[in-house]
Amino acid sequence: MEKKKNISMAVIKRLPKYYRYLSDLLKNDVDRISSKELGEKIGFTASQIRQDLNCFGDFGQQGYGYNVRELHAQISNILGIHKKYKSIIVGAGNIGQALANYSNFRDLGVEAVGIFDANPKLIGMKIRDIEIRDIDEFPEYVKNNCVDIGIICVPSRNAQTVCDELTACGIKAIWNFAPIDLTTPDDVVVENVHLSESLLTLVYLANQKHQ
Amino acid sequence: MEKKKNISMAVIKRLPKYYRYLSDLLKNDVDRISSKELGEKIGFTASQIRQDLNCFGDFGQQGYGYNVRELHAQISNILGIHKKYKSIIVGAGNIGQALANYSNFRDLGVEAVGIFDANPKLIGMKIRDIEIRDIDEFPEYVKNNCVDIGIICVPSRNAQTVCDELTACGIKAIWNFAPIDLTTPDDVVVENVHLSESLLTLVYLANQKHQ
DNA sequence: TAGATTGTTAATCGATTAACAATC
DNA sequence: TAGATTGTTAATCGATTAACAATC
Structure with missing residues (x-):
């Protein structure tokens, strides 16, 4: 560099x-x-x-x-792949669980160390070796565990609140899977994965090709 | 238009x-x-x-x-949201299952009508109301069911083969979650969701902000 | 040395922004 | 009518491509 x-x-x-x-x-x-x-x-x-x-x-x-x-x-x-990063996943629905199970990110230096959800039926369940905890516990967890990245997998109506809580406890990098545009302080970076937008782009392009 | x-x-x-x-x-x-x-x-x-x-x-x-x-x-x-589209998911691992469960795409006119995997342990399992079938059956299924979109969720080493089979049976739109760049005929459109690349971008940007 | 391929400057191309006449 | 806001042309900005001297 x-x-x-x-x-x-x-x-x-x-x-x-x-x-x-x-x-x-x-x-x-x-x-x-x-x-x-x-x-x-x-x-x-x-x-x-x-x-x-x-x-x-x-x-x-x-x-x-x-x-x-x-x-x-x-x-x-x-x-920055030479460094190691800890991430937590907030929202243990379909996507949250899939990401927690997906091992490939570890090769990029990013490890999921915690998963959180509001649903009592999910709390206590284990994904790989990580137990799903109550969503209220994540701010405390972030403070105690040097978490670098927050991964937002909650429904869009809760995403901004979760985002605010993540930035409030010092997280500077957010990977957002909720289909909304988050508002964050200037020193926080957000990378969006907007699956619906990707799918709509595909549908549009397919329609164009086939007239 | x-x-x-x-x-x-x-x-x-x-x-x-x-x-x-x-x-x-x-x-x-x-x-x-x-x-x-x-x-x-x-x-x-x-x-x-x-x-x-x-x-x-x-x-x-x-x-x-x-x-x-x-x-x-x-x-x-x-x-093109006014039309309806049928999709099949090839690969019923973490991401494939998450997409099958994820209901939001139906609002965009896209419905998952089939899921396929090579793993015998998964075949027969039900996700929502769709049974996971043997991956060898999807070409036949596509021919009989007017499938518009193929969603590739297999590991990258199998992705090009699956892609070739999808295009061979007439699919013109591919949503690719495997971390490779697919080769397709000119009349086929591919939209990639490269999660690793998205995560690496986030890591890079976070490192830049924090010097 | 001759051939290959870089790093970099200049030229081109495309996308974004600004400006404004047209008009609801 | 006066004010607001469009559709569109012109100006600017940025990104990509081409060209080539430097040099391994």
Whole structure:
């Protein structure tokens, strides 16, 4: 992370994709790759790849390209995958439970350490090795356990309240699965997963193709 | 849908958001709204909203603004929410089951009519009123049941194969939850939900804010 | 050395914002 | 009629692509 001007959101959104393709190359024991080859794989122009990477540093070598292992390490660093993060899931419905069970996030350094719900029928139930607790307990839990990320999986009518409580106890990163736009203090980042919007986009595009 | 040049993806991705905010307004019995007011709610400029809407038609009235009920109906039409769609879910793991249970998509006209998995322990199990079937049966099922949308929730190593089978039996719209980029014929549309990429974006942004 | 490929500047393209005449 | 707000054109801004000197 040598350079660092103002990275545009367009670039940031492509970083995880670079990380994924480089992880694949690494797994396949590829040593080096040029922006041209990588571009053909991902479906970007070589030019764009070089522009993107040069926002963060000079990782390549003229006449050679990029060393896969090194570039992968650099992007891991840029994304912050070298660190470990604790998350809690608020809302143990379908999506909350699915996320708690989904193990892949641990590879990205993010571990779910707590799950909370308001439904007495769910409280006490275990998902993997984590017990679902009463939703009222999460502020206390966050204070005692250095939680980095709050994952909101409650219905939209409760989402803003949960969000406010999460930020009140110091959480600075929120992954929001509720279909609303949350309001947060300036120093808090929110990443939305709006499944309904994604599905509507698909439906629109499908209708266009088929006239 | 009067006009219709080449709608940019940027505009298309905003349509579901317009739909959501207009649904809210409708629910709150708001009769009319100006691009200025709507912009303040959503966080867009008034100019952008007028530009976006004018890709599809002249829905407003000078001096008045937009009639909420009418604009909502128009956007429903543009998105294709007036029609009904049948979907099948391939892969009944955490995410597949969560999507099958999640009822909200029915409001958007999309109904899950079948779920399939390769795991014998899951086959026969019921989610809501739908029985999980053997994954080998889905091509036959698609042919007999006018399925519009294939939802891929299998592990990434199987995702391309499932995708090929879905397109082979005529599916033109794929909602992909596997963390890979699928290859499809030109007349098939794919919408990806890449949760890992979303989470990595959040982690990156959180690290930037906190230096 | 010759070939390959980078980092970076310049050119192009597209998307957003501003401005304003038209008009309800 | 006067005020408000649209639809649309023009101006600006930002992102992508192309080009090429630098250099491994």
